[in-house]
Amino acid sequence: xxxxxxxxxxxRCPLIQLCYVRLAVQTPQPAAAFATDVLGxxxxxxxxxxxxYRSDQRYYTLCFTTDADRPSIGIExxxxxxxxxxxxxxxGDGFRAREATRNECAQRVVRRAIIxxxxxxxxxxxxxxxxxxxxxxxxxxxxxxxxxxxxxxRSRAMKDDLKLWTAILGAKVTDxxxxxxxxxxxxxxxxxxxxxxxxxxxxxxxxxxESLDALMQNNYFVEERQIKVLHGPGREPASGQMxxxxxxxxxxxxxxxxxxxxxxxDHRPRQFTLEASSLCEWGSQCVDIAELQPTPAS
Amino acid sequence: xxxxxxLSYVRFGTSNLEDAESFATKCLGxxxxxxSGKAVYLRSDDRAHxxxxxxxxxxxxxxxxEVEDEIELNAAAATLDHLGHPVHAGTNTxxxxxxxxxxxxxxxxxxNQIELVVRPERSGKRYFASRDAGITGFSHVGLSTTDPxxxxxxxxxxxxxxxxxxxxxxxxxxVNAIHHTIALAPGPGPGVHHVNHQVESNDDVLRSFYHLxxxxxxxxFGPGRHPTSGARFLxxxxxxxxxxxxxxxxxxxxxxxTHRPRSFGFEPSSLxxxxxxxxx
Numbered sequence: 001x002x003x004x005x006x007x008x009x010x011x012r013c014p015l016i017q018l019c020y021v022r023l024a025v026q027t028p029q030p031a032a033a034f035a036t037d038v039l040g041x042x043x044x045x046x047x048x049x050x051x052x053y054r055s056d057q058r059y060y061t062l063c064f065t066t067d068a069d070r071p072s073i074g075i076e077x078x079x080x081x082x083x084x085x086x087x088x089x090x091x092g093d094g095f096r097a098r099e100a101t102r103n104e105c106a107q108r109v110v111r112r113a114i115i116x117x118x119x120x121x122x123x124x125x126x127x128x129x130x131x132x133x134x135x136x137x138x139x140x141x142x143x144x145x146x147x148x149x150x151x152x153x154r155s156r157a158m159k160d161d162l163k164l165w166t167a168i169l170g171a172k173v174t175d176x177x178x179x180x181x182x183x184x185x186x187x188x189x190x191x192x193x194x195x196x197x198x199x200x201x202x203x204x205x206x207x208x209x210e211s212l213d214a215l216m217q218n219n220y221f222v223e224e225r226q227i228k229v230l231h232g233p234g235r236e237p238a239s240g241q242m243x244x245x246x247x248x249x250x251x252x253x254x255x256x257x258x259x260x261x262x263x264x265x266d267h268r269p270r271q272f273t274l275e276a277s278s279l280c281e282w283g284s285q286c287v288d289i290a291e292l293q294p295t296p297a298s
Numbered sequence: 299x300x301x302x303x304x305l306s307y308v309r310f311g312t313s314n315l316e317d318a319e320s321f322a323t324k325c326l327g328x329x330x331x332x333x334s335g336k337a338v339y340l341r342s343d344d345r346a347h348x349x350x351x352x353x354x355x356x357x358x359x360x361x362x363x364e365v366e367d368e369i370e371l372n373a374a375a376a377t378l379d380h381l382g383h384p385v386h387a388g389t390n391t392x393x394x395x396x397x398x399x400x401x402x403x404x405x406x407x408x409x410n411q412i413e414l415v416v417r418p419e420r421s422g423k424r425y426f427a428s429r430d431a432g433i434t435g436f437s438h439v440g441l442s443t444t445d446p447x448x449x450x451x452x453x454x455x456x457x458x459x460x461x462x463x464x465x466x467x468x469x470x471x472x473v474n475a476i477h478h479t480i481a482l483a484p485g486p487g488p489g490v491h492h493v494n495h496q497v498e499s500n501d502d503v504l505r506s507f508y509h510l511x512x513x514x515x516x517x518x519f520g521p522g523r524h525p526t527s528g529a530r531f532l533x534x535x536x537x538x539x540x541x542x543x544x545x546x547x548x549x550x551x552x553x554x555x556t557h558r559p560r561s562f563g564f565e566p567s568s569l570x571x572x573x574x575x576x577x578x
Contacts, residue, residue: 212500212530213523213571213572216521216522216523216572216573217571217572217573219572219573220572220573220574221573224573233504233521234504235501235504281501281505282501282504282505282507282508283504283505283507283508283509283512284508
């Protein structure tokens with residue numbers, strides 16, 4: 001009976017939140033300095049993972065690790081049953097998924113995790129009960145960071161990756177620019193953006209900031225430190241978010257964002273033309289990141 | 299006391315009227331209201347003109363303020379004359395060129411050419427911009443000063459301007475509820491320091507930053523935010539070196555009685571709280 005009722009009711013997204021981003025690095029020290037001195041995040045002392053950083057009330061949202069060959073993103077799932085069901089469906093549809101070891105869970109500061117690989121080869125950690133911290137967030141500089149906000153993900157198999165995100169995980173397509181697809185998992189316009197690419201990986205990791213002032217102050221802050229601004233200051237017409245994207249350690253790109261819109265439950269995905277003004281309505285252009293250029297993916 | 303009601307216009311001499319018109323329309327985004335062979339009148343709001351370029355020397359820069367009526371105008375002339383400022387009463391032809399009923403011209407203590415005008419013309423036709431810059435109107439001028447303390451005294455004691463805030467000794471002054479209509483700017487001699495137009499939104503400021511950069515217009519300051527007025531701004535250079543500003547979100551002084559001017563240090567963060575650097 002219960003299962004019939006559940007299937008009749010609109011499926012509630014089992015995804016709770018974007019929890020963290022784990023970035024694989026070769027030399028962690030410069031990345032660590034970047035996390036505190038530039039991004040302004042708070043370092044979390046930990047024996048298991050020495051390079052964990054907080055951006056909000058969560059125990060951590062950014063990890064630099066030398067113990068991985070590729071980046072991964074952590075997504076919280078509502079409960080054990082949801083997690084088992086998702087793992088089963090993913091495996092049934094040909095995706096690789098495995099239960100994380102006790103040690104892997106400890107490293108990620110979660111109770112349980114299933115590590116899924118999308119069709120492009122990106123790792124997605126589906127986690128249960130990610131840790132929060134009782135102490136309030138105390139940033140290492142006044143960057144006005146309010147928390148990990150979204151992540152851009154490269155896809156070389158858009159159709160299958162979208163199937164994983166939507167049909168299996170339950171994320172909603174909120175808007176598209178060409179084939180670039182914004183995915184929502186909560187009331188915000190997007191938490192994950194899939195970008196057609198010829199490789200797997202992370203396009204950018206975005207931290208929300210508290211105001212336009214904070215965004216622009218950060219823009220001049222990174223510029224003064226000769227850190228390359230790769231896109232912006234700009235504004236995404238689809239999400240309303242104002243952003244500055246800039247170069248981080250080992251080729252990673254970080255972003256500050258302000259003004260990400262909420263979407264109504266009756267929001268229907270809109271299709272924006274594939275041109276520069278669909279990615280930035282102010283007129284900024286990105287020349288260094290192929291996935292943020294309005295040219296059809298090869 | 300001379301009661302300034304509002305800012306009315308700026309008049310700039312130029313050696314190349316065609317270039318000036320091209321900049322004013324294609325870059326700044328104003329509407330041509332009227333054009334004679336010797337002058338072009340540009341609109342930024344419902345007034346018949348707020349900027350006029352005329353054939354002449356680029357050093358010839360005039361700022362016009364509106365006063366209530368001809369009685370006030372005559373009283374102002376007497377006051378200025380009494381203080382030893384030579385006053386020129388506008389002829390009919392000169393009034394026609396300014397689209398006003400009457401005016402007087404004089405120089406402030408630094409030597410800036412100021413005109414006080416009566417009944418500047420409005421236009422029945424609504425303002426239709428030549429590009430989508432989001433301009434809502436001509437709003438304030440920066441006036442060069444060779445002695446900020448002396449000039450503040452002139453504008454606040456001879457005229458009715460009130461100091462809203464100061465950066466070092468340099469006063470931002472209002473004649474109505476808008477945070478400032480006259481911004482003094484230290485300089486070696488007289489001249490208009492910058493001309494401000496308000497735009498609709500922060501988006502417009504940033505859009506123009508990219509648009510004008512693409513047109514190779516020199517951006518001289520911003521995008522930034524003034525901690526004094528709260529306005530987000532962009533400064534860029536136009537013909538004959540004149541600097542123009544777009545801004546949005548200038549505070550209103552809500553309570554005329556209780557407002558006390560704040561003092562900001564004479565340092566870069568007092569001009570821009572975002573961290574942009576001024577390069578002019």
